[in-house]
Amino acid sequence: MADAPPAVQLHHPADSRFSLAFITDEKTERVRKAQVLTEDPDIEVVIREETIGGNQLYLLYTKTRFDAAYQSFETTEEVLEWLDEHFSDADKQILFVVINAFDGIISETEDANGTFSTYKSMDLEAIPTILNNVEWRQSVPEVGAQLLSQFILTHPMPNTNHRTGLSLLDRYLTSYDPSATLPATGEEGQWYDWIKEYIYDSKQLLTLRNNLQLLYWAHQYGYEAVERKEGIRIEFSAVDLERSDPWDYYADRHLDLTREFVVSTVLEQVGASHLRERTDDGKRAFADRLRATR
Incomplete structure (x- = not known):
């Protein structure tokens, strides 16, 4: 051979x-x-x-470097000042979902005797930009797809951006139907079959977008x-390899991929095909539902 x-x-x-x-x-x-x-x-x-x-x-x-990947604060007052400076009330509620999901992934990795590694700095200040790039008040699957795709493309976390983005999608869908919970996506170092193709295709597009x-x-x-x-x-x-517009071109391809994944796979997995006909009621309403269930 x-x-x-x-x-x-x-x-x-x-x-x-x-x-x-x-x-x-x-x-x-x-x-x-x-x-x-x-x-x-x-x-x-x-x-x-x-x-x-x-x-x-x-x-x-x-x-x-590991220590540089995370934002650090000396006091609780500094944390509160930073939150007030960079996030609206609605954005804070969604930020808390992201942080809790990320912390949960770290805990699961450590509980499984795994080593959590970082390869970039955390950029939580990008969360408002992600949310502003979503066109709210469309169908729930469309908004969910944009939310997931924008999160993955922006890559604000130092690792596990796909898993954290999927957790955000899960909270978005369950805010409309509490039973629409995503099944487990995989174990440390692997993805389950129902999601593997999407993850691999997504990472291929990210590779080309970021490194062409x-x-x-x-x-x-x-x-x-x-x-x-x-x-x-x-x-x-x-x-x-000579494409002049990789940033926009592969972002569009990634959104197309994510739309198909949400409509054809996610809604089937969570048994929520009825959400295809549901219209999103906006970012603030989503944040209000999150606040009510905290």
């Missing part, structure tokens, strides 16, 4: 918390770029060397594909 064409590793093979940030075939450029990246005390940098097509390549991988320029250069240096840490492989021959 012939060997598969060479694939660039999006995450460092020895430590998947490190993500590819830069590729060069020039040693001096590698040193310069590494120096620039290490000027940020919150960033760790490691360098891999590979030979592709006879060319020596330098791949720089980065990750956020980097992947273009990887192809120029001789790579024929990219592989993520989950074993997801994208062949460059199937991608327009």
Whole structure:
């Protein structure tokens, strides 16, 4: 059997918390770029060397230091001031759902003797932007799809963004029908079959949206594909690496994927097909329902 064409590793093979940030075939450029990246005390940098097509390549991988991934406050007063400064009353209720879901995922991971890792900084201040990008007062499945897709695309958490976004979708649906609870999505390190295809397709689109320029250069240096840490492989021959609008193009594709997932899979899984005909009553009304059930 012939060997598969060479694939660039999006995450460092020895430590998947490190993500590819830069590729060069020039040693001096590698040193310069590494120096620039290490000027940020919150960033760790490691360098891999590979030979592709006879060319020596330098791949720089980065990750956020653990302590830098989380926002820290000295007093309760500081927390309250920060909340009042950055969030409306309605946004706070939804923010609490996100934080509780994230904390629950961390606890489950630790209870299962797992290690929770971070690969970026937490950006809770992005939550209002996510909510403002949702077009409320449409059908419940459409609003749910936008809410989930916007959360995943924005990626505000230092890890588990898909699981946290799914928890937010769960609270949104159960605010209309308490029985419409999402089933378990998977165990540590794996996804259950009912959701696996959506997760893998979503991560493929995220990879292309966030890294297309980097992947273009990887192809120029001789790579024929990219592989993520989950074993997801994208062949460059199937991608327009010179697309000028990857940010918008793949965001649209991701929303299309999520719409289909919510309508065809989620509502079936939760036994709530009747919600297809229900019209959303707005962000404030959703926040009011959350406040009433806290």
